[in-house]
Amino acid sequence: MTCAAVGVAVLGAGGTYALFNSSAAASTKVSVVAGTASISVTSPLALPAVVLYPGGTIRGPVTVSNTGNTPVALRVTALSGPSPANVFSQALTVGVGAGTAAACAAGTVTPTWSGTFASATAAPIGSLVPIGGSAELCVSVALAAAAPNAAQDLLSGFTLTLDGRQP
Structure with missing residues (x-):
């Protein structure tokens, strides 16, 4: 009885009920081109050769150019320090922010990314x-204010890796 009532209700509502489905094969190959993302460092990082004391920060500008054919959004992908790590590298925090060389030297650029060698x-x-x-x-x-005395006079190189991605 319920099926009959549903059938009568559908027939009484009027309209057309059909399922449309169609497909066609492409006659030629289709290519999707998104561009080429490519960046290069055109002004390498040169940090000042000064004593970095506990609680102190040194800064240096770097210029990255887009040599591809699409806009790119920059990001930090890795931070690696000396191997094995030493007490100096364990007490450092590295930051990156957008800003001019003058603003960088004046210390007015706020990092939008920061990390340590243990957590980047x-x-x-x-x-x-x-x-x-x-x-x-x-x-x-930046060298942590609580850096141990053993961190003094240790040299430590690091690698900061950037990439550019299409936005």
């Missing part, structure tokens, strides 16, 4: 570099 998560910097354009970045290196 990949994240965007917040800089969009147009095709053929460049971005000025400021890299800061």
Whole structure:
């Protein structure tokens, strides 16, 4: 009885009930082109050769250029320190932010990314570099105020890896 009532209700409602499904094969190959993302460091990082004391920060500018044919958003992908780690590298925090060389030298650039050698998560910097354009970045290196005395006079190199992704 219920089926009959549903059938009568559908017939009484009027309209057309049909399922449409159609497909066709492409006659030629289809290519999707998204562009080429490519960046290069055109002004390498040069940190000042000064004593980095506990609680102190040194900064240096770096310029990254977009040599591809699509805009790119910059991000930090890795931070690696000396191997084996030493007490100096364990007490450092590295930061990156967008800013001019003058603002970097004046210490007025706030890092939009920061990490330590023990914990450096990949994240965007917040800089969009147009095709053929460049971005000025400021890299800061801070020695923790509570750094142990054994961290003094130790040299430590590090590698900061950036990439550019299509926004």
